[in-house]
Amino acid sequence: MRQRDEKATRDRTITKFPEVYNIQATPYKEQSFHTLVKNACAANKTGTVGLKISKCIVIGDVSVGKTCLVNRFCHEVFNRDYKATIGVDFEVERFDILNVPFNLQIWDTAGQERFKCIASAYYRGAHVIIVVFDLSDLSSLDRTSQWLEDATIETNNEDALVFLVGTKKDLCSQSRFDDIENIAIAKANELSAEYWSVSSKTGENVPEFFNRLAAMTFNNAVLAEVDESRQPMMSKIGGDGKLIKVPKPTNLTGSIDLTDTGFYQRKKSTNCC
Numbered sequence: 149m150r151q152r153d154e155k156a157t158r159d160r161t162i163t164k165f166p167e168v169y170n171i172q173a174t175p176y177k178e179q180s181f182h183t184l185v186k187n188a189c190a191a192n193k194t195g196t197v198g199l200k201i202s203k204c205i206v207i208g209d210v211s212v213g214k215t216c217l218v219n220r221f222c223h224e225v226f227n228r229d230y231k232a233t234i235g236v237d238f239e240v241e242r243f244d245i246l247n248v249p250f251n252l253q254i255w256d257t258a259g260q261e262r263f264k265c266i267a268s269a270y271y272r273g274a275h276v277i278i279v280v281f282d283l284s285d286l287s288s289l290d291r292t293s294q295w296l297e298d299a300t301i302e303t304n305n306e307d308a309l310v311f312l313v314g315t316k317k318d319l320c321s322q323s324r325f326d327d328i329e330n331i332a333i334a335k336a337n338e339l340s341a342e343y344w345s346v347s348s349k350t351g352e353n354v355p356e357f358f359n360r361l362a363a364m365t366f367n368n369a370v371l372a373e374v375d376e377s378r379q380p381m382m383s384k385i386g387g388d389g390k391l392i393k394v395p396k397p398t399n400l401t402g403s404i405d406l407t408d409t410g411f412y413q414r415k416k417s418t419n420c421c
């Protein structure tokens with residue numbers, strides 16, 4: 149058990165900006181942490197980043213493999229039996245990025261239509277949207293536009309990072325995979341999303357994907373703290389009665405303060421009937 153804990157800690161340590169899956173299939177062209185971020189981390193001046201959780205939502209059609217993707221990354225397991233997610237479920241993963249603790253809350257949502265209204269209530273303020281489709285079922289790729297459109301409205305965070313992830317790579321022959329991947333990359337470009345293909349069964353590309361996602365989210369979170377020009381602003385009436393711009397409180401942008409007692413629990417389910 150102790151061995152596994154040490155491995156988990158090592159796997160979640162990021163010292164170098166993780167590589168992109170395919171440079172042609174991403175709107176995010178950064179290849180390293182921003183200089184301001186590196187300097188802030190080296191000087192141990194990353195503000196409240198270590199005390200907050202960044203939120204990531206996993207959405208997509210029924211049975212495309214959302215839960216398996218989250219379980220492969222968080223618990224290194226794969227279950228071949230399908231068990232529908234009811235409502236939503238979440239995991240919290242703790243990373244160590246450039247020597248700064250960073251917490252990612254991963255919300256696994258139900259693909260079933262009847263649970264959509266419940267699941268979408270949890271989208272608000274997400275920093276990352278992962279739209280999942282099944283590489284062995286192209287119809288699930290067609291519906292990713294609708295999933296993203298709905299999530300964008302509910303999330304209400306125009307700076308959210310967007311990823312398009314094709315699962316079940318192990319089920320595709322190489323030639324079929326090549327054909328589908330070309331279509332998926334075109335879709336990712338249309339959605340302004342970064343594309344990845346993964347297999348939760350074999351684990352292929354799963355840690356690489358989440359590590360990149362975590363590093364990019366961390367980069368944005370630190371920049372929001374240290375670069376005033378990037379801070380979200382809101383209007384407020386000043387002492388002289390005129391409208392002034394002030395930084396928006398972070399609790400309105402979806403970050404969650406870990407110092408709120410009782411919040412930092414490992415796992416919680418929200419069910420509906």
Ligand SMILES: Nc1nc2c(ncn2[C@@H]2O[C@H](COP(=O)(O)OP(=O)(O)OP(=O)(O)O)[C@@H](O)[C@H]2O)c(=O)[nH]1
Binds near residue numbers: 234315316347
């Ligand atoms: N071969 C293979 N099967 C997979 C993979 N990922 C998921 N599956 C299978 O696909 C089925 C559905 O997986 P889930 O992860 O439960 O799907 P989901 O998207 O969470 O479904 P909902 O919760 O209903 O929205 C299960 O039988 C899994 O074993 C994969 O990478 N490879």
Ligand SMILES: [Mg+2]
Binds near residue numbers: 215233
């Ligand atoms: Mg599920």
